[in-house]
Amino acid sequence: MNNILLSINITLMYSAPLILAALGGIISERSGVVNIGLEGMMTIGALVGAVIAYYTQNPWLGFICAGLAGCALAFLHAIASIKFKADQTISGLAMNFIGPGLSLFICKALFGGTNTSPTVTNKIPKILSWMQNPNKNIWTSNLNVDSTILIALLLTFAMWYFLYKTKLGLRVISVGENPKAAATLGINVHKVRYFCVLASGFLAGIGGASCSLAIISVFSPTVISGKGFIALAAVIFGKWTPQGALGACLLFGFAQSLVVLLGGNESIIPSQFLSMLPYILTIIVLVLFVGKSVGPKASGEPF
């Protein structure tokens, strides 16, 4: 039982930033703009989140500002892709250089040359933090996950509802599938795409903040380390649907929890192979259950 609860805890911890960033990838690509710059946007979000939360002692302010920082970076991507009809892959790639570079630069400028931000004493609360002593028994201790996973789950549902049940959401989808037809129907394709790319930046930003404000409570240059690309994989795995990406991220997080639980003092498998488990499992599940993933038709083409 202990192990099951622990597994849930680790799964949710790992998945939260991935889900948020993946949602960001989905909303952008659904509107037709490829966004491989999730990694850079997560990094700047992680930094800004940690910095603001440190100075204001308010983690939620940090969280929101992280989203806005991601937005700012996404704005560059949006202008390039939408207004200047840039190659969206290149533009996204540039974000992956600019984001981490800017983050390090700002951190060093603010904190006297060090590349790790000072510890955030007031980080994002856990869902059971209102309790007197949540660490009392294994149930409350393990199920006491960060609020970020709750936010991620809520946003997943919100995005699902938005995309499939609201007018604006269906517009987004139509813009991503056939922008010319959408334009003839009177939809302002550019405006929709701007909105989506900015939202994408915001989500990636808060995804990054959930690393530096929940998983640990500092920004360091290695705090993201590839999560943006895992999120990208989750978008495709989930066939560009929020619920699919959620499943992919949870699967990945679950596999990481297995790595922890199966590893240990004596193991027949070399530990490096055990560390490969999440990646191998993802491929296996892909083959057995997911199959083909086709993106939005107009994704990647400037309009």
Next chain:
Amino acid sequence: MKKNLVIPILAISMLFVGCGNNSTAQSNSNTTSQVSEQAQTNNQTENKKVDFSNFSTAMVSDIGGINDKSFNQNSYDGFKRLNQDTGAKISYKESQQLSDYKVHFDALRDENVNLIWGIGYLLSSDVVNAAAMNPDQLYGIIDTDLDGKVPNNVIAVDFEDQEAAFLAGYIAANVTKTDKVGFIGGIPGRVISRFEYGYKAGVDYAARELNKKIGIETKYINSFVDDSMGKASALAMYNQGADIIYHASGNAGQGVIEAAKELNKLAIGVDMDQSYLAPKNVLTSTVKRTGDAVYDASYKTASGEHLGGQVLRYGLAKHGVSLADPNENTFNLMPKELYEKATKDIEEMIVSGKIKVPKDEKAYEKFVSEL
């Protein structure tokens, strides 16, 4: 910046305040700082301010940059102090890929540097190759003894990490309330093994003293940067009953310490005083004074000593490694007598050779069998 001066000043002030007089050591830290600063300059410059302004030294850092709040930064701080004290010229080159090391070492040849440092054992083969190619250039390498085969123009600086780890283990075994402690390592290897087996030996030694059995959980997370995995592994260990975890996992350790904070358990930091990450949950840290070693060796070289071809070993004896100095929380987390016993009595036994701290599996098994 001031923080970096406090630790060496405190350390040296403790030397001068005397062994038994510790009750005043901490409160005197501010007043004795002037005394000790004088003592420091006395100690190292023999009543005369030295001018090494025509001596230059440079370092090639490992991946992580000179501001990594750890290894590289520590070494560069030593450089900065050298520059402040003696006017010696300092510079650095940051590496981003493994192939950068050789390129940087070569570029430094154009800059007329007296002593070129490689910071980290990953640079050892490039230092050796550069030394062979440039017999008239002096090099230094941190964190390896080059297996004893040190070229004449290389100064090898090695740290007896296992000695400080032993103290950490000793303290952990005495503080644990569940009789179960843990170790989390980054990527398995020679250097991390020193931490692992030194720690385990310390735990076993204390367990024998206390006449009880203390379990040690070990986990390697296969990364020095994956803080999520560090945190997850620590969560698992704490869940399984351990209440103190010592980590030697670089940046991933930020996750380990975070887990300790969240579950209100204890962690032990590495390479520098990591209590800033979780003041109430970091029991202590093992500190590695690469900066002091770099300062020492550079200073001696600048004064004309020829250290090439030697292995300079920094252990507890030379204060190259040690437990971090206590802060305002330390004695809430462990009894003062324990800290003192570890840093005096046990330390002395290690320095004098009465306790031979193992640094790999074979030596550890021997150690355990002889306990």
Next chain:
Amino acid sequence: MSIKISSLLKKSTTAIFISILLGFLVGGIILALSGFNPIQSYGELFKGVFSKPRYIVQTIIIATPVILTGISVAFAFKTGLFNIGAEGQFMMGAIAASFIGYKIDLPPIIHPIACLLGAMIFAGLYAVFVGWLKAKFGIHEVITSIMLNWIALYFNNYYVTLPSLKKPNSEGVYEVLDSARINILYNVKANQENILAFRDKIAELKGNVPIVNGVEKPTLFMKLLDTVQDIVFRTDINYGIFIAVAVAIIVGFILNKTTLGYSLKGVGINKYAAEAAGINVKKQIIMSMLISGAIAGLAGGIYITGMSPNRIITLSLHENYGFNGLSVALIANNNPIACIFSGLLFGALKYGGNAMQSQLGVPTEIINIVIGTIIFFIGMRLIFTIIADKLEKGENSNE
């Protein structure tokens, strides 16, 4: 007059040049904002790359692996595949080359060829797995590639632990044997005696330096000898660049002049049309990944046999040879020959960036921002075509 400008703008090379210029300009603004003199900084960058023959050689050496990973990614793009797995294929190629280079003893010229071939095959197969999953199950290559990149990283760290390969007292395996190296004139620096012997030989060839008016004035020939000695001893100069250029030409040839290339590109442009035309799309996908992976693996092989540290070492994170290859390919508009130049540009920015850092203290992250800015503007080069069209229209409507 403006018709000429518009036609000039339409040329893609102009667009790239303007983009690079804009990138440098905005990068200069960033440098200024961070407190560095942009002109001085770029001066150091330029000097750091061009002021000595040895620097140029170093730049070429650094650029070689990313030129090849760039060609790998570019080729894949041309055939409709996003090979973001070049990173993992590079590592697998490096591992294969390391194994063959150390464990198997072969005579000099054959050894490096075996290493590089082994690298290409091993990495090619690694990539074929991605292609096969796509062909058979329709699984998107980006996901599998990203997963395989991480699997390769952990495999890299596992490989280092193998007892017969691990170099004691280090976190890596043994270097490849001397016979496997692709460095030019490696023998003269293989050991201490050879180094001294070569030095003596050069000194002998140089003879006495003539003294004119009391000052030493070495002849051009002497300076040349010094430069050669400089380059051979101080850099990892290797045949890799020639291999990279040859590969670029071959790949360009395959793509543009062979039926294989045509069918691969056809699948890339419209795979349904290609299928209708009778092309076995599944086979092409696998073939395409095989070639792309092999090229990335070749990059890894050249890295191991030609560049320090000449061995596999534990890694916490990817070294980014593959990801930088992605940048190189995109900047080159997926043209294999252009990859040579964009790879050189990348190498120059990296190597010159080192000079900026050591001479002026410009931190590495600023250099990365500048590189990102240049890439960003290059991505926007299409805008010049649009401006050109508008100019043309304006000119036409004025008549």
